[in-house]
Amino acid sequence: MASKTALTAFVFILIISRLSMADPIVQKQTFGGTPNISGVLAFNQFDESVGNLTSIQITLFLQSSGGRLILDNDNEYPVSGTLEFGAKGIISSTDVSLVNASSAYIPGEVGAYHSGTFNLAGNVGDVEGDYDPNAPDGLEYNGGIETDSKSDFVGEFAWDGYKGSGTYDIKSVLSR
Ligand SMILES: [Ca+2]
Numbered sequence: 552m553a554s555k556t557a558l559t560a561f562v563f564i565l566i567i568s569r570l571s572m573a574d575p576i577v578q579k580q581t582f583g584g585t586p587n588i589s590g591v592l593a594f595n596q597f598d599e600s601v602g603n604l605t606s607i608q609i610t611l612f613l614q615s616s617g618g619r620l621i622l623d624n625d626n627e628y629p630v631s632g633t634l635e636f637g638a639k640g641i642i643s644s645t646d647v648s649l650v651n652a653s654s655a656y657i658p659g660e661v662g663a664y665h666s667g668t669f670n671l672a673g674n675v676g677d678v679e680g681d682y683d684p685n686a687p688d689g690l691e692y693n694g695g696i697e698t699d700s701k702s703d704f705v706g707e708f709a710w711d712g713y714k715g716s717g718t719y720d721i722k723s724v725l726s727r
């Protein structure tokens with residue numbers, strides 16, 4: 552009784568390296584499309600000749616938008632419930648450790664979901680498989696923009712992979 556169209560989702564990965572007595576180094580990269588997808592983004596390592604590293608903060612933003620859900624009750628009895636659709640995002644890396652001072656995984660999973668409740672009357676006038684969104688036995692839900700973000704600091708014991716003169720990769724996975 553449900554028909555869905557795909558939504559799009561984007562993650563923004565923001566890495567801020569703070570130095571003593573200097574401006575922070577900010578790196579921001581974006582990845583997105585229609586889930587389920589994954590991609591790898593390269594970030595510059597921190598060059599210790601620039602100054603003393605005092606903190607590394609990683610922020611993961613997720614935005615999902617669009618998508619359309621049509622519900623059509625073809626049962627003779629009314630139905631009610633909750634609807635939820637959207638995307639979730641996580642990052643991982645084999646080059647650097649994504650852990651905080653307590654060794655917990657950071658920044659964690661972000662999820663941007665459309666949600667709501669529905670109360671549909673028993674079938675009125677339409678046939679099975681036509682996904683008729685008209686009330687009282689159907690509805691159409693058009694997804695707007697939903698966002699979520701999480702941020703945390705990398706534990707100092709785990710800074711090694713972030714330091715040097717090359718790059719490190721961070722993989723992002725967007726799923727429904
Ligand atoms: Ca119906």
Ligand SMILES: [Ca+2]
Nearest residue numbers: 677678681682
């Ligand atoms: Ca129908």
